[in-house]
Amino acid sequence: MESSPIDSSSNASSGLSSSTSSPPHSDRDHRQITLTVTQLEQLKVEEKVSEIYRILSGAPAHTQTLMLELWRDKHIEFLTRGLNQLGPTYRVLDANRPWLCYWIIHSMALLRESLDIEVENNAVDFLSRCKDINGGYGGGPGQLPHLATTYAAVNTLVTLGSNSALLSINREALREFLLRMKDFCGAFRMHHTGEMDVRACYTAISVASLLNILDFEITKGVGDYILRCQTYEGGIAGEPGSEAHGGYTFCGLATMILINEVHRLDLTSLIDWVAFRQGLEFGFQGRTNKLVDGCYSFWQGGSLFLIQRLLSIAENQIKSLPMSIEQEQLSMEGNVDSAAFTVPKPDGSQRQIHYFENKDAGKGSATGLDFIRTTNGGPLFHSIALQQYILLCSQVLEGGFKDKPGKVRDHYHSCYCLSGLSVSQYSFSKSADSPPPPNAVLGPYSNLLEPVHPLYNLVLDKYYKAHEFFSVMS
Ligand SMILES: CC(C)=CCC/C(C)=C/CC/C(C)=C/COP(=O)(O)OP(=O)(O)O
Numbered sequence: 001m002e003s004s005p006i007d008s009s010s011n012a013s014s015g016l017s018s019s020t021s022s023p024p025h026s027d028r029d030h031r032q033i034t035l036t037v038t039q040l041e042q043l044k045v046e047e048k049v050s051e052i053y054r055i056l057s058g059a060p061a062h063t064q065t066l067m068l069e070l071w072r073d074k075h076i077e078f079l080t081r082g083l084n085q086l087g088p089t090y091r092v093l094d095a096n097r098p099w100l101c102y103w104i105i106h107s108m109a110l111l112r113e114s115l116d117i118e119v120e121n122n123a124v125d126f127l128s129r130c131k132d133i134n135g136g137y138g139g140g141p142g143q144l145p146h147l148a149t150t151y152a153a154v155n156t157l158v159t160l161g162s163n164s165a166l167l168s169i170n171r172e173a174l175r176e177f178l179l180r181m182k183d184f185c186g187a188f189r190m191h192h193t194g195e196m197d198v199r200a201c202y203t204a205i206s207v208a209s210l211l212n213i214l215d216f217e218i219t220k221g222v223g224d225y226i227l228r229c230q231t232y233e234g235g236i237a238g239e240p241g242s243e244a245h246g247g248y249t250f251c252g253l254a255t256m257i258l259i260n261e262v263h264r265l266d267l268t269s270l271i272d273w274v275a276f277r278q279g280l281e282f283g284f285q286g287r288t289n290k291l292v293d294g295c296y297s298f299w300q301g302g303s304l305f306l307i308q309r310l311l312s313i314a315e316n317q318i319k320s321l322p323m324s325i326e327q328e329q330l331s332m333e334g335n336v337d338s339a340a341f342t343v344p345k346p347d348g349s350q351r352q353i354h355y356f357e358n359k360d361a362g363k364g365s366a367t368g369l370d371f372i373r374t375t376n377g378g379p380l381f382h383s384i385a386l387q388q389y390i391l392l393c394s395q396v397l398e399g400g401f402k403d404k405p406g407k408v409r410d411h412y413h414s415c416y417c418l419s420g421l422s423v424s425q426y427s428f429s430k431s432a433d434s435p436p437p438p439n440a441v442l443g444p445y446s447n448l449l450e451p452v453h454p455l456y457n458l459v460l461d462k463y464y465k466a467h468e469f470f471s472v473m474s
């Protein structure tokens with residue numbers, strides 16, 4: 001098997017330099033809490049969450065503090081092991097190795113853990129070998145380029161952030177790859193002749209926006225496709241006619257923001273749908289009547305974190321303004337060819353959908369930067385309760401995160417539980433990178449993670465660096 005650059009680093013030591021102070025706990029504390037949580041593993045899955053909360057509420061203050069602590073060092077150990085084992089152990093995920101790089105390296109960045117230069121170089125080298133000569137990245141060296149692994153590879157390189165990492169991306173070839181993946185209706189396919197869905201639209205648009213290659217040729221028709229995926233419930237499905245789902249809702253919403261067409265979605269029903277997905281257990285479910293799962297802390301929590309900056313557009317929709325000011329301006333400038341039709345809503349009323357071609361959509365890479373600077377309207381979900389679910393029910397005390405009690409940890413859930421924890425911690429922050437007030441962070445303030453740019457799920461500083469780097473390139 002192809003040896004991964006990541007396992008090729010001899011890494012007898014961790015290969016990582018710690019840049020964070022240790023959290024206030026001892027090994028004895030860790031053993032005590034592990035014992036409590038291990039006893040819970042005997043229970044049935046559905047009983048575990050309520051039992052965890054019962055124990056928490058009756059526990060002495062010291063135990064409560066420990067239970068709500070982010071076991072940072074353990075997570076870093078788990079992630080470091082994952083990086084070192086990428087080659088031999090992840091054979092089963094061989095077509096997903098850029099994802100594993102992203103899940104692990106992004107998690108490390110959220111934890112403010114810097115990588116050893118050798119590990120960084122190995123990752124850049126490995127991803128370069130996943131790069132297709134005609135654009136895009138495959139799941140491993142020599143594999144067919146795929147939009148999901150292209151997104152994972154680009155996000156990893158942006159997170160690594162060195163000039164060599166950013167310069168290793170072939171923007172021109174990548175743009176050609178994106179255009180080849182575009183269907184005549186405007187939406188994207190995951191790979192050559194592959195499935196067309198909202199995920200493909202998001203990964204294509206996210207990458208194009210980050211690399212400053214977004215233009216009308218890429219965005220044309222994308223908004224129309226995503227509108228067809230917003231369901232009668234208010235959430236967004238993977239494809240027209242399917243069920244609304246948290247993963248696709250994040251992808252559809254973020255795409256609509258990145259192409260400057262978010263006002264076309266029915267935001268009020270979208271807000272309702274996502275907000276009601278936070279369950280009694282305090283975590284989010286992915287779709288109606290399903291179980292909560294830690295990874296939706298980001299897909300659903302992140303969607304609400306995006307909507308916190310869209311409240312004025314939602315208010316305009318509530319007042320039933322037929323067109324947003326921006327839309328009207330565009331229309332007067334002759335940039336919009338619009339046609340409208342109506343679809344029924346579950347309450348019997350009608351919803352108007354405007355089809356139009358906004359030829360200014362997604363000009364350059366400014367949207368992501370402008371968005372993060374818009375006013376934050378405050379959380380639309382119970383952000384403290386979500387932190388409680390992540391820390392008590394998804395956190396594994398030996399390191400890593402899982403879907404729910406009774407399941408096993410993995411790097412995907414570690415990435416999206418940490419990303420969800422970050423958006424919950426910063427949901428009260430007025431500006432994107434200002435530290436949240438102490439009462440916005442559950443547990444000790446040392447639990448605080450790095451803030452993310454919610455449109456790309458990148459650590460904010462890493463995004464700023466990439467934006468500066470690519471904005472001077474035409
Ligand atoms: C950027 C990118 C590629 C995003 C992917 C978004 C994402 C997570 C989509 C979800 C896919 C899906 C249908 C899961 C349902 O799984 P399930 O039936 O096992 O779970 P459920 O019971 O919670 O619905």
Ligand SMILES: [Zn+2]
Binds near residue numbers: 403413
């Ligand atoms: Zn999950």
